[in-house]
Amino acid sequence: MNQDMRRDFASRGELIAYLREQFPEAAQGDEQVPAQRGGRRAAEAALQAVRPHAYGKTRNFLDGAVTRLSAYLRHGVLSLAEVRDHALRQVRQREEAAKLVNELAWRDYWQRVYAEIGDGIWRDREPIKTGHTRYADALPQDIQQGETGLACIDAFSRELRETGYLHNHARMWLAAYIVHWRRVRWQAGARWFLQHLLDGDPASNNLSWQWVASTFSHKPYFFNRENLEKYTAGIYCRGCPLAGHCDFEGRYEEIEARLFPNRPAEPASPPRRR
């Protein structure tokens, strides 16, 4: 009792071996270690690489100029204010950093909601607006193992488990697939993400799942193959055995009618990106 854990490690490998031994439950079934390093030095290097203007223009693309700062922000290694201040110093006009500042504000917003509702982040904020009432409690094994047969979904599942990171757009597609196509309670997906994501924050994570599910938004978020193909440069669709006849084929109106036949109608408009 009252023994300090070790701080002296000759290498990262030695640290990892020590933690594997200290936390056998955490290592069980998940032998992966993060590609991204923790610590202030790594955070500062990542901050120096941020290109606010390019971020604003390309962030929705899987190969876009995303910042990879989320894990540092989640653990307060960097503060929102210092990332904002750094971004504003990088640009000639404030507007060039506007999108990045707006996204930082989303985190500030989730934290404020968390401070207000606490463990309420695990409960539906509002009634679900999909027209469905029955959702499965457990996350199906094929999704967890990356064996659905859908090349995109299986790749996202693998990346989440292997790296502890997913691009925001991939998170939204995966979450929409789980909640709307497979009709699984958002909490099951949210729990899975928190096990793996290096930036796993109960508030940002759960409230974003609720945004996809429609328990914290006006309508459910969903997508079609065309949208996914555009933002991934087609890397998944090209090699997918289901290409041309997957669950995501069709126009938005068709998919909406398939997924939510009982949902009250409203003027058609493509779903907005958050």
Add this chain to the structure above:
Amino acid sequence: MEKALIWVHGDCLSPHNPALLAQPSAPALWVWDEALLASYGVTLKRIVFIYECLLELPVHIRRGEVATELLHFAEEHGATHILTTGSPSPRFAEICARLEQRYPVEVLPGPPFLSGGGRYDLKRFARYWARAQHHAFGDSG
């Protein structure tokens, strides 16, 4: 004589943590919350990432039940009060409540993102942002 103990938790793993800066020579402690790790089923990679953050901070690292470990540590070091930084997590509030039964706890705010204080309408992000955007650009806003 006043003697602080710094509690470092997972929402503020920066060397610029206001509690560490306020009392640079005070002993500081991180505790792996074993019950929380188990209930979330947190995987090894998240633990490695956080541990790497801790190795760059002047903290002792322990594991167990957080409040219990902090109270032991405070006793070992003859601390008179506990200093930490704020967190919206309900678990943080519970732990602070337990610590307060034995020691005064001072919670320092983290660096604010918005320059304007006061209450924000949190019903939807759009409502929050309608007001927050005037305070979100720092001094240039």
